[in-house]
Structure formats: structure tokens, C-alpha cells
């Protein structure tokens with residue numbers, strides 16, 4: 538019978554340390570740092586070893602006994618596959634519509650293209666088109682790990698979704714759905730046809746609403762406002778994971794990803810106006826020495842050499858080849 542161990546009990550058990558520690562289930566499942574910090578109460582069964590393992594915040598001094606996983610990490614960005622409103626050429630924004638069949642196929646194709654690149658954590662938005670894209674893409678990954686959406690919306694959601702097998706957890710990849718990664722809110726354009734809107738307000742005005750950095754659509758978010766939440770979330774929750782050596786996949790949206798790419802590539806507000814992202818096309822970055830290096834769009838298992846972007850990726854692919862033959 539699981540018992541809920543209180544924060545107090547945990548505190549008394551955890552190894553003494555002089556760095557800010559919080560609690561998460563001691564498991565291979567890389568529960569993101571911020572999420573771990575929320576998980577004060579955890580479940581423990583009599584059979585399980587003490588579940589404690591202080592979480593390290595990479596931005597803090599990491600005691601010698603806790604090593605980074607790696608000084609390099611992969612970051613994959615994927616805009617969701619085509620949605621039903623993309624197909625109808627409607628402004629979508631934060632309206633929660635699913636993928637079309639073509640969008641499903643795009644997500645699966647994206648999965649083939651990233652199937653040899655390590656993924657330890659998946660971040661997506663709270664919108665189904667991005668979550669569908671992440672889950673469908675991972676069906677193609679050669680690691681064969683199961684992506685599991687973490688539920689931390691309540692204590693009950695956390696405890697009721699607990700996985701009680703360490704072996705099963707080892708075969709899982711946490712998926713964190715964050716509203717901060719949602720598509721920019723398109724205000725009073727949501728649901729309108731893009732072509733009809735351009736006829737009504739003028740092509741230039743619609744282009745400015747869609748692609749400029751500072752100009753918001755009527756009662757909607759400008760890209761700048763979208764960046765204020767999406768890039769902040771990336772810096773606070775995703776970059777520390779990369780710094781720790783966790784490999785990350787982000788499945789999100791045309792504009793929330795444009796704002797993140799603007800940050801990664803240090804684009805100006807002028808340069809970002811010409812940045813377009815196709816649906817379902819993965820982009821690879823390597824994070825090393827606190828820098829992001831764009832490596833283009835992986836083309837999948839067909840080109841062996843392509844995955845030698847770095848020695849680490851080549852070794853990972855070789856390990857997959859060895860375990861899967």
C-alpha cells in the first residue's frame with residue numbers, strides 16, 4: 538500500500554548538502570528540475586528503497602559527487618504537423634484543434650528523421666496538435682521508450698499517475714505540457730480565414746500581424762508578447778536541463794517556436810520577420826559551452842554520416858545499431 542511521505546519526513550532522510558535541493562522520485566525518469574521542485578509529497582511503497590535523491594539545479598554549484606550527464610546536449614524543435622485549421626487556412630492561435638491526416642503523416646515522418654537522436658525529456662504545449670505531434674514522432678524513435686505526459690496539476694494527479702516500476706520508468710520519457718509554449722494568441726483573428734482577412738484589411742497589414750515582432754493582431758499577442766512567456770519558460774525550465782546534459786525535444790507552434798529560435802539564433806526583430814517554420818519539420822541544435830549551434834534539419838536514418846554532427850551523437854547512434862541488431 539503506498540504511503541504518502543511528507544516533506545518533513547523526506548527532509549530528515551535526504552543526504553545533507555549545502556545546495557538547494559528538492560525532492561523527486563529517485564528514478565531514471567528525468568523529471569524536470571522545476572517540476573521536481575513542486576513534488577513535495579511523494580509516494581513510497583514499503584518495497585521501494587528510499588525515494589530521495591536531491592535534485593541538482595545546474596545553475597547552482599554542483600558538488601563533485603554529482604556530475605553533469607554530459608557537457609553537450611541535443612535540442613530538437615518541431616512545429617506541429619498540419620492542423621485542421623491550417624488546412625482550412627484559418628487563424629488558429631490558442632484554439633485547440635487536432636491534426637489532419639497529412640499532419641499525422643508529417644509527425645510520423647518527423648519521428649523518422651529524429652529517430653537516432655537522443656531524447657531524455659519532451660516539452661510540448663497544452664494544445665493537442667503539438668502533443669499529438671510529439672507522441673506520434675516518438676513512435677518512430679529507435680530508443681523505443683514510452684513518452685509519458687506528467688500530470689502535476691494537482692497532488693492527486695501526481696500520486697494517481699505514479700509509475701511503480703523502476704524498470705518501466707527506465708523505459709519512459711517524461712513529457713511536460715506547458716501553456717507557456719502555446720501558439721501566440723491571435724486575438725480577434727482566431728477562426729477567420731487568412732485570405733479573406735487579407736482582402737479585408739490589406740496584405741501588408743495581415744503580414745505585419747502575422748510576422749512582425751512588435752505589432753499584435755487585434756486584441757491578440759504580438760510575437761514579442763509571446764516571447765515574453767515562451768522564451769522565459771525556455772530559459773527557466775528547458776535550458777537548465779540542457780545544461781545538465783539532458784537531451785530535449787520541443788513540439789510546439791509556428792510562433793512560439795519563432796520566438797525561441799529568435800533567442801537561440803540571436804535574431805533581430807527585423808530578421809525574425811522573415812523566419813518561417815514549416816509544419817512537422819524538425820530542427821536540431823547542439824547545446825555546448827552555454828552556446829546553441831544550429832545543425833539544420835536531420836534527414837533520418839538514410840544518411841549515416843549526417844548523424845555524426847558530433848561524436849556523442851555518432852556514439853549514440855552506434856549504440857542503437859548495436860542493441861537493435
Ligand SMILES: O=C(O)[C@H](O)COP(=O)(O)O
Pocket residue numbers: 627628629630631720723747790791792
Ligand atoms: O495560429 C495559426 O494560425 C498558425 O499556427 C500560425 O499562423 P501564422 O503562420 O499565420 O502565424
